[in-house]
Amino acid sequence: MQATETAEPSALPERVRIVDLAAQLGLTKGTVSRALNDHPDISDRTRLRVRKAAEKLGYRPLSHAQAIRTGRVRSLGLVLQVNEHDAHRPFVAEFLAGLSQAASAEDWTLTVATAGSDEQTLDLLDRLTVEKKADGFILPRTKLHDPRIDFLRTRGVPFVLYGRTEDAGGCAWFDIESEKSIEDAVMLLAGLDHKRIGFVPGADGYSYAKLRHDGYLAGLARSGLSHDTQLIAPPAMGRDAGAAAAAILLDLPHPPSAIVCSVDAAALGVYDAARHRGLKIGTDLSVISYDGIPETTLLDPPLSTYRVDTRAAGARLAELLIKRCRGAPPEDLRELGRAAFRSRGSHGVAPAKA
Amino acid sequence: MQATETAEPSALPERVRIVDLAAQLGLTKGTVSRALNDHPDISDRTRLRVRKAAEKLGYRPLSHAQAIRTGRVRSLGLVLQVNEHDAHRPFVAEFLAGLSQAASAEDWTLTVATAGSDEQTLDLLDRLTVEKKADGFILPRTKLHDPRIDFLRTRGVPFVLYGRTEDAGGCAWFDIESEKSIEDAVMLLAGLDHKRIGFVPGADGYSYAKLRHDGYLAGLARSGLSHDTQLIAPPAMGRDAGAAAAAILLDLPHPPSAIVCSVDAAALGVYDAARHRGLKIGTDLSVISYDGIPETTLLDPPLSTYRVDTRAAGARLAELLIKRCRGAPPEDLRELGRAAFRSRGSHGVAPAKA
């Protein structure tokens, strides 16, 4: 015996292809394929026989080999915009967990990319679409006029919004009715005898920012409070901007005794501004916010906020998108959920007039 | 004209296939393919002509159609273990950004899945491998004896560790030498006259936990301090566990004047424990930690910590894995980096003896 070990050192455990399975069963690969895909022209006896053999031999089709004929790769696309407002970072892991879990349950996968700008986002959507790396897309953080929607709609690519949009034609979505929560917050504060309630909006352009703003106005109206535009601060998505926004409100001749924030990250800044002015949160100044980021429990006092179950949202979105990719009409794929109020120490009865 | 609008309302803009391109050029698809893939048997003139035509017509190959012959899908796999220690959540977005950006640069994509247990992780690796959803994998948070490594190694699937391992055969990796940072932290504190320096290790099993523990010991040795095993707390990966660990150290008959934490999330708990005992961080008790999570700046005083550039790490890992998938030997794909010290208010000179 000569040392002719030219071959691969470790013989890889050969993949089982559909022809192997077919040969083993004495059938043709076409028949096996139809049996596995539940075509009606295969007898129950054969279908069962094929299934069992496939199970035994551990046959699983190569997804890209299927895709070449079916045109479907069984993959959900997600383009995340990082960089910008990092207020949303903490959600990412939970969101992915939800998406991925629901996708896995249907034997789909998740293809994610990150972009630093709107333009790059569209580039990535284009690339993923034309190279067919994904069958459809999840669009988080919907904007009022969202270029992603136009882009995908004109190309006939399936998508589901995490959010809502005005021009709803052809759109499927899942969203949390944050406007209802903000409305609730205002009414809650009004019930605690607050007469002047400030509001820190989210960044312009995002549809949820407008909705929450509407919710604030609805809360005022239902509480019978007058609407003073001075009580609406400039938009704030982060801690620093939140502090600046709160400063404007608190330095008013007739400042608010409570502030409602569109996002937790801005509320962090409200704490800063209040501390800087010697105001005690929860007594001198009430704060209620929205999102439910982890940091809210770190604050002193912990922040009262409406918590969104981001993982559940991701899971539902994945399910909707898969249905969409399978041909369900978008009109049937629209759902709404609610955030849960976490009542903590940052709000209380309005202080008596000095 | 009759209303025979039975066809699709919007005629989708037909994809350009390689045969279309070939027909346009008066060549065969085989030749076009070879030209696009830089085969040596194509003249420069033709290659250029094909490239320009492809550009003009916007031809881009279907990735799964290529894959059927090449066996490569140009996708990096990432299975994240959520659920467990949520101490790592904040990194996820940054990590993904790094991975995705570097992958995009090479025209690869990222396939991510999340698992809730080791077993589920292996299941997902199996599924992604056999269905060929990814060409290789990034393995974050390497364990001392990591089942993922065994799994992929025996199957001949490429992978890159974010971390290091003892049984290095066939392993490529990128890692931050956190042990050096911990060692530095101990020496820094020793230089500030701290004689008793406590340590809160990371969770058992993770290779970095062992490395950081080693770094602590090395720091003591180089500072000429004795090693008192009482000063080593139980492992802690989160805030509550960190508080419990710190409690043990601070309630010692002869407590430490400084504590080094393996992870920031545990340091959060050290603050709690100190506050509870009326100790002022930075004067009564010095704390230095590791990771650089965003919350560290929220604390009072802000936490001195070694910050890891998670995005850069992700980018480097993606580059290494792509090289590995292209056939580079793993021994050539091993790199190390360093964390950057963020000196803030949580450490100071050791208090004088009472």
Next chain:
DNA sequence: ACTGTTGTCGAAACCGGTTTCGGAATAGAT
């Protein structure tokens, strides 16, 4: 017994690329 369905499967085309092989044209050597 003869035709008409229906059920079941084999054979072959097909999807959109890549790769192998061989042949024609051109260049270089004698």
Next chain:
DNA sequence: ATCTATTCCGAAACCGGTTTCGACAACAGT
């Protein structure tokens, strides 16, 4: 001018599945 090398491209096989089409058998109806 002839012969060999080399360059460059066409033709066809190939990858691993899915889908279409038609053949054949069994069964029902008259």
